[in-house]
Amino acid sequence: MGFELTEEQRLIKDNFRAFLEKEIVPLVDDYERERRTLGKDIIKKLDEFRFAAALVSEDAGGVDLDFQSYCVMVEELSRAWPSLRTLATTSAMMCSLIASRGTAEQREKCLPGLLAMDEIGCFALTEPNVGSDASSVETKAVRSGDHYLLSGTKTLITGGSMADVAVVYARVSGGDGAGGVSAFLVRQDESPFETRDIAKMGMHCAPLAELVFDECAVPAANRLGEEGGGLKMALHGLNSGRVNVAFAALGLGQAALDASISYARDREQFGKPIASFQLVQQMIVEMSLKVDIARLLAMRAAEMVNKKVECRREASYAKLYATEAMVEVTNTAIQVHGGYGYTSEFAVERYYRDLRHLTMAEGTTQVQTLIIGREILGVSAFV
Numbered sequence: 001m002g003f004e005l006t007e008e009q010r011l012i013k014d015n016f017r018a019f020l021e022k023e024i025v026p027l028v029d030d031y032e033r034e035r036r037t038l039g040k041d042i043i044k045k046l047d048e049f050r051f052a053a054a055l056v057s058e059d060a061g062g063v064d065l066d067f068q069s070y071c072v073m074v075e076e077l078s079r080a081w082p083s084l085r086t087l088a089t090t091s092a093m094m095c096s097l098i099a100s101r102g103t104a105e106q107r108e109k110c111l112p113g114l115l116a117m118d119e120i121g122c123f124a125l126t127e128p129n130v131g132s133d134a135s136s137v138e139t140k141a142v143r144s145g146d147h148y149l150l151s152g153t154k155t156l157i158t159g160g161s162m163a164d165v166a167v168v169y170a171r172v173s174g175g176d177g178a179g180g181v182s183a184f185l186v187r188q189d190e191s192p193f194e195t196r197d198i199a200k201m202g203m204h205c206a207p208l209a210e211l212v213f214d215e216c217a218v219p220a221a222n223r224l225g226e227e228g229g230g231l232k233m234a235l236h237g238l239n240s241g242r243v244n245v246a247f248a249a250l251g252l253g254q255a256a257l258d259a260s261i262s263y264a265r266d267r268e269q270f271g272k273p274i275a276s277f278q279l280v281q282q283m284i285v286e287m288s289l290k291v292d293i294a295r296l297l298a299m300r301a302a303e304m305v306n307k308k309v310e311c312r313r314e315a316s317y318a319k320l321y322a323t324e325a326m327v328e329v330t331n332t333a334i335q336v337h338g339g340y341g342y343t344s345e346f347a348v349e350r351y352y353r354d355l356r357h358l359t360m361a362e363g364t365t366q367v368q369t370l371i372i373g374r375e376i377l378g379v380s381a382f383v
Ligand SMILES: Cc1cc2nc3c(=O)[nH]c(=O)nc-3n(C[C@H](O)[C@H](O)[C@H](O)COP(=O)(O)OP(=O)(O)OC[C@H]3O[C@@H](n4cnc5c(N)ncnc54)[C@H](O)[C@@H]3O)c2cc1C
Pocket: 122, 123, 124, 125, 126, 130, 131, 132, 133, 155, 156, 157, 158, 159, 208, 357, 360, 361, 362, 363, 364, 365, 366, 367, 370, 382
């Protein structure tokens, strides 16, 4: 297993970073300070790197990039602007899902706009009473002729109020447990649904929304996969989703580390740069060590995903460690910056706020722990 990026991956990293520095980074401060939702015109800029098409096969109109290269881009995007990262990766994941699981008609209907980043997607699984236990979905889908009528509420949905197309998980009447849940492609322009934005701690430029479906008529042809096969399909993509989150965390951890090194060298107290104090060095060394360990775990898991090797344990290690350790890293970055670290004059307070939700996304830390426990012990503590 290689721990270093290949020459091609290094090139992608450098070129993508240079592009982000020029096109995206200059926008971030104003948007974040004003808590302004970033527009689709900004998301569209990423199409210069075919971001949404990265993991889609060429025959479906994609680029067929290897998974590690995609992860390198996710890290850079997260380093530049996490709000943009979360909207763009959600759309990219949706492109992969539709390309691999959709019918020819579904591909034709939804892929061109999503692949070109003219449209964006969202995944609607979580509900007011349904979180870690995804098998308890309450949203209903009742068959009515050549349509399904969807009724229920989804919540905490990234990009929900901006999305042109949502993958909505709903229980078809009569189906119990995980096997009763189906996935539907719901287009706003075809099957309109109500949305309401939810205020939150960070990621202020990417809306988080509640979606309300009130007998929303969705063509039966929009059911993705088999009836009752929705959760199985969602679980199939979990390893790559978790590794994706690990790289998103890394992007912010690396940014916090870089900012802290630079600040510690510049800031003087007691007539010396604070970098010369042993206790400040200890904070920087511990941050750096955590970033390095997280990177190694994430790289290993990414390589396994790329090789299509079973990696439930490795993906959960990578996700759990990177997200929890980067919470500590971004928190310590505030300490290195002293009182200024708490102000909006420096980016580190935003890094902490933007990072914090990643210990919940794609399965909480506790759920990752139970998955790893099950892998090690062969006994499930939760399902
Ligand atoms: C910013 C953000 C973006 C999100 N985006 C999306 C999205 O796009 N689409 C979507 O569908 N969802 C999304 N979510 C929702 C996210 O997936 C859920 O928050 C997550 O699955 C946890 O569910 P919950 O919040 O209901 O917590 P709960 O499941 O209610 O858990 C509460 C606490 O109990 C713990 N817990 C639960 N069960 C167990 C157990 N068996 N053993 C030990 N501890 C347990 C959890 O770890 C947690 O600490 C998003 C959330 C956030 C914060």
